[in-house]
Structure formats: structure tokens, C-alpha cells
Amino acid sequence: MYQTSPPNGSTWVLVSSASRARLFVAGDKKDLKLVQEFDHPEGRARAHDLTSDRPGRTQQSPGNSSGGASKGSRSGMEPHTDPKTVEAEIFARSLATMLDKGLSSNTTAHLLLVAPPHFLGQLREALSDSVKKRVSASLDKDFDHLNVQEISERLADVLPSA
Numbered sequence: 001m002y003q004t005s006p007p008n009g010s011t012w013v014l015v016s017s018a019s020r021a022r023l024f025v026a027g028d029k030k031d032l033k034l035v036q037e038f039d040h041p042e043g044r045a046r047a048h049d050l051t052s053d054r055p056g057r058t059q060q061s062p063g064n065s066s067g068g069a070s071k072g073s074r075s076g077m078e079p080h081t082d083p084k085t086v087e088a089e090i091f092a093r094s095l096a097t098m099l100d101k102g103l104s105s106n107t108t109a110h111l112l113l114v115a116p117p118h119f120l121g122q123l124r125e126a127l128s129d130s131v132k133k134r135v136s137a138s139l140d141k142d143f144d145h146l147n148v149q150e151i152s153e154r155l156a157d158v159l160p161s162a
Contacts, residue, residue: 011136011160012102013112014095015151017144018088018119021095024148026112030159032152038098040091088122096126103134112158113138114151 011026012035019040024032103109111131115123117140124138137158143151152159 010106011110011112012099013114013151013155013159014099014123015114015143015146016095016119016123017116017142018084018091018122020144021091023098024151026159030152030156032148032155034148036098038091038095040087040094088119089126092119092122092126095123096128096131099131100128103131110134110136110160112136112155114141114143114155116140116142116144 013024013026013032015022015024016038021038021040022034023036023038025035027033099111103111111134113120113123113135115138120138120140124132124135127135139155139158141154143154146154
């Protein structure tokens with residue numbers, strides 16, 4: 001993981017998914033230089049592994065005299081939110097916090113967001129108003145599996161010219 005801050009006046013590029021993110025700065029010839037990597041292994045976990053216990057059973061009516069479990073109780077309650085969605089939201093908030101801190105000291109930087117559609121929505125929702133103003137473009141694409149050169153090639157049309 002690299003922990004340097006991109007220079008002022010630069011374009012930051014955040015390529016992310018629900019389990020991994022890479023922050024780049026766009027160079028002179030539209031090449032990307034890695035600034036920092038973020039890993040969120042919980043985003044790759046199975047939903048079953050993210051829950052610590054199964055939902056419990058609830059009693060439907062307190063005075064059931066039939067003695068049978070079929071009338072007096074019901075199957076386990078489902079959680080209101082999918083555990084993988086919760087983990088993605090947690091990761092989106094942590095990325096938003098990092099961007100807020102980094103961009104607050106860098107007054108002229110622009111931001112390009114690249115993420116799969118669902119996670120891009122979660123990320124946009126987590127961004128502060130000041131960071132949202134810096135977003136010059138966003139792409140709903142999954143580039144997580146691509147290397148730096150492939151990302152640079154695919155973003156050539158949206159990266160600023162030198």
C-alpha cells in the first residue's frame with residue numbers, strides 16, 4: 001500500500017469494487033500512477049460467513065394451546081439488509097472518508113470514479129458534498145480485474161489531456 005498524496009491540480013482516479021480499491025493519479029501522458037490500494041476482504045466473503053448467528057425464532061401468539069410448534073412459532077426471521085450489502089456500504093463509507101481527507105488538503109484536484117453500477121451508487125451516496133463537487137466523471141464499469149495499463153487505455157477518452 002502506498003501512502004503518498006497526489007499533487008495539486010491533478011486528476012485522481014478511484015477504481016473500486018465492493019472488496020478492493022485502487023487510487024491513481026493521472027500523469028502527463030494519460031498514464032496512471034498508483035497512489036494507494038485498499039482491500040476489504042469482507043466484500044469477497046459469502047453472505048453466510050458474514051453473519052455470526054442464524055436468525056432466531058419468534059412466537060406468533062403467546063397463548064397457543066395446541067402444543068405444536070407449527071402454529072406457535074415461525075421460521076427464522078430474515079435480516080432486513082443483506083450482509084454483503086452492509087459490507088459494501090461500510091467499504092464505500094471508508095473510501096469516501098479517505099477521499100474527503102485527501103481532497104480537503106488538495107484544493108484543485110479532480111476525481112474520476114470507476115466502479116460496478118451497484119457499488120458506484122453506494123459510493124456516490126457515501127461521498128460528502130465537497131467531494132461530490134470534485135467528481136468530473138464516473139463510469140459504471142468493473143475494472144477491478146484490469147492492470148494499470150489496461151485501465152489507462154480504457155480511460156484514455158475521459159482522462160484530461162496533458
